[in-house]
Amino acid sequence: MGRRAKNKQGDPESLQELSERPSPKKLGKRKAGINLPQPAKKSKHKDSPQSDDSWNSAEDDGSGGWEGIQDEDTLPAQTRSLFQDSDTSTGDTSDADTDENEDEDAPITASNFAARSRALDARTAREAQLDAEELQMAAQVDADEFDGVEDMDDDEEEVDVPGTEDVILPTAEERAEEKRSGGPEVHVVQKRMRECVRILKRWKASGAKTGRARSEFVEQLVSDIASYYGYNDFLTEKLFQLFPVAEALEFFDANEVPRPVTIRTNTLRTRRRDLAQALINRGVNLEPIGKWTNVGLQVFESSIPIGATPEYLSGHYMLQAASSFLPVIALSPQPHERVLDMASAPGGKTTHMAALMQNTGIIFANDSNKARTKSLTANVHRLGCKNVVVCSYDGREFPKVMGGFDRVLLDAPCSGTGVISKDAGVKINKTERDFALLSHLQKQLILCAIDSINPASKTGGYLVYSTCSVSVDENEAVVDYALRKRPNAHLVDAGLEFGRPGFPSYRGKSFHASIKLTRRFYPHVHNMDGFFVAKFKVTRRAKQAKQDSEEKNDILMDDVAPEDVQFDEREDEEYIQEAKRRRLKAKGLRVLPRNQARAAT
Numbered sequence: 001m002g003r004r005a006k007n008k009q010g011d012p013e014s015l016q017e018l019s020e021r022p023s024p025k026k027l028g029k030r031k032a033g034i035n036l037p038q039p040a041k042k043s044k045h046k047d048s049p050q051s052d053d054s055w056n057s058a059e060d061d062g063s064g065g066w067e068g069i070q071d072e073d074t075l076p077a078q079t080r081s082l083f084q085d086s087d088t089s090t091g092d093t094s095d096a097d098t099d100e101n102e103d104e105d106a107p108i109t110a111s112n113f114a115a116r117s118r119a120l121d122a123r124t125a126r127e128a129q130l131d132a133e134e135l136q137m138a139a140q141v142d143a144d145e146f147d148g149v150e151d152m153d154d155d156e157e158e159v160d161v162p163g164t165e166d167v168i169l170p171t172a173e174e175r176a177e178e179k180r181s182g183g184p185e186v187h188v189v190q191k192r193m194r195e196c197v198r199i200l201k202r203w204k205a206s207g208a209k210t211g212r213a214r215s216e217f218v219e220q221l222v223s224d225i226a227s228y229y230g231y232n233d234f235l236t237e238k239l240f241q242l243f244p245v246a247e248a249l250e251f252f253d254a255n256e257v258p259r260p261v262t263i264r265t266n267t268l269r270t271r272r273r274d275l276a277q278a279l280i281n282r283g284v285n286l287e288p289i290g291k292w293t294n295v296g297l298q299v300f301e302s303s304i305p306i307g308a309t310p311e312y313l314s315g316h317y318m319l320q321a322a323s324s325f326l327p328v329i330a331l332s333p334q335p336h337e338r339v340l341d342m343a344s345a346p347g348g349k350t351t352h353m354a355a356l357m358q359n360t361g362i363i364f365a366n367d368s369n370k371a372r373t374k375s376l377t378a379n380v381h382r383l384g385c386k387n388v389v390v391c392s393y394d395g396r397e398f399p400k401v402m403g404g405f406d407r408v409l410l411d412a413p414c415s416g417t418g419v420i421s422k423d424a425g426v427k428i429n430k431t432e433r434d435f436a437l438l439s440h441l442q443k444q445l446i447l448c449a450i451d452s453i454n455p456a457s458k459t460g461g462y463l464v465y466s467t468c469s470v471s472v473d474e475n476e477a478v479v480d481y482a483l484r485k486r487p488n489a490h491l492v493d494a495g496l497e498f499g500r501p502g503f504p505s506y507r508g509k510s511f512h513a514s515i516k517l518t519r520r521f522y523p524h525v526h527n528m529d530g531f532f533v534a535k536f537k538v539t540r541r542a543k544q545a546k547q548d549s550e551e552k553n554d555i556l557m558d559d560v561a562p563e564d565v566q567f568d569e570r571e572d573e574e575y576i577q578e579a580k581r582r583r584l585k586a587k588g589l590r591v592l593p594r595n596q597a598r599a600a601t
């Protein structure tokens with residue numbers, strides 16, 4: 001929990017909650033019983049992907065959506081209404097009134113589910129509104145100061161900053177003393193953070209009136225964020241710098257709230273509507289995630305553990321964060337292709353790819369961590385993926401191990417700054433050195449990933465690079481490095497409907513102009529884990545292309561078709577033997593010198 005400030009009851013409080021957000025704990029109580037995410041909160045950000053009309057979804061695969069999956073007339077009535085009801089978005093009031101009168105104590109059934117869900121949402125929203133008003137009064141905050149400000153740093157409006165004369169910025173010594181004594185009272189920190197934000201967002205207009213330097217307010221705010229949310233100072237500053245001042249607070253706040261529980265339908269075993277119906281029958285409250293995916297479902301409530309249903313055990317779905325769908329959607333592997341998942345355990349994305357490839361072609365699911373390949377293998381079996389080969393090499397050994405892939409996914413090892421709500425340890429255990437080491441490893445891996453692609457692939461030639469981190473050194477800096485080192489690779493549109501463009505420049509460093517084609521996803525904007533996705537198209541190297549065309553002219557050789565790019569079995573054998581040697585040595589066993597071993601075979 002770090003040094004996070006506490007309120008009188010010892011509960012962590014959110015600054016945003018004070019001004020606008022219902023406490024997740026309260027929501028949890030209202031929606032009885034289980035491990036609950038918030039129902040997708042309507043984001044005030046326009047690029048939020050969670051759309052209320054996803055029930056109406058025409059789907060995104062061009063195959064006709066629900067209608068393409070199953071004739072709606074063959075569906076049970078309640079499932080039909082679940083997947084077609086357009087009133088959920090328009091808030092039809094007559095319906096809402098009826099929903100309110102639903103017997104709350106009656107068990108949830110498929111027939112009353114939709115109405116109960118709407119009633120709960122309506123009541124939650126109303127209570128949240130009341131809570132917010134009460135809290136606002138108690139804290140004597142003018143919440144309007146915080147709401148709806150897009151880029152507060154650039155606000156040029158000539159507005160007086162109320163109460164600037166009251167702002168007390170402690171000296172560096174006083175701050176150190178505060179820290180030593182376990183941090184100031186939570187209400188002191190909250191008030192100070194609010195005041196710093198209010199002043200900073202109008203700095204150009206009236207900062208001078210404070211008689212203090214802007215950097216003093218920034219320093220104080222960063223220090224208070226660190227103590228309030230329990231981050232180390234280094235990471236607080238690193239994350240703070242990614243956003244305008246007030247948005248940074250939204251980001252830190254969002255990391256305190258769990259993301260929605262989501263599942264991905266395994267289309268190798270079932271269809272989404274059939275899965276939804278089966279889970280509804282078991283008392284699960286769910287709905288499609290959004291129009292951008294035709295396999296995702298968001299689970300609001302369940303009377304049974306969602307990771308232990310018969311459907312789960314028989315591989316009808318994968319418990320998977322919505323953000324994890326994105327790299328695979330971007331990669332878009334095709335049936336019959338040869339694909340490498342370079343860092344694949346525990347296999348969420350591998351199994352998604354297997355489904356998109358309809359169990360054809362071949363996926364090499366690699367992970368350097370042998371122990372983690374066990375859960376990968378288990379998932380591959382549970383989900384019925386028959387086109388997957390699991391292997392365990394350091395990704396940097398590719399393409400020597402094997403190459404010539406139509407597509408490669410590099411879901412790189414990263415700092416996890418996008419998934420702090422799942423792993424709060426990141427707040428305190430990530431140092432500057434970690435980011436430097438990770439960035440270095442990612443740069444090595446991405447070059448190997450590019451070199452593993454067959455540039456002559458007739459159907460592909462693509463690499464997707466992704467991380468669950470929001471830091472620039474693990475994302476734009478890595479992509480920029482790859483573009484500079486491999487002129488035969490260039491960025492293409494990732495084909496994702498939402499997400500913010502990558503940073504074209506950051507803290508004085510400019511990146512390749514095409515970096516805007518990469519996509520960033522944030523918890524406070526998209527209500528999903530922080531994520532980064534970049535898609536490359538790999539072509540032949542200029543030198544290689546020249547050589548190829550010369551050879552072609554000389555011997556009139558045809559272009560090598562992707563199917564013709566075969567393994568060199570002898571070369572594979574060498575690698576297998578070498579890996580065996582290393583494993584034996586790691587176990588402390590004696591191995592024959594290489595030349596003797598070769599002679600023996």
Ligand SMILES: C[S@@+](CC[C@H](N)C(=O)[O-])C[C@H]1O[C@@H](n2cnc3c(N)ncnc32)[C@H](O)[C@@H]1O
Pocket residue numbers: 324342343344345346347348349350366367368369372393394395396411412413414
């Ligand atoms: C973000 S996780 C992958 C998650 C996976 N793609 C999924 O969807 O389930 C990163 C993985 O990279 C693996 N890894 C770390 N260093 C590696 C390396 N040098 N080569 C290959 N894999 C590596 C880790 O063991 C970890 O499983």
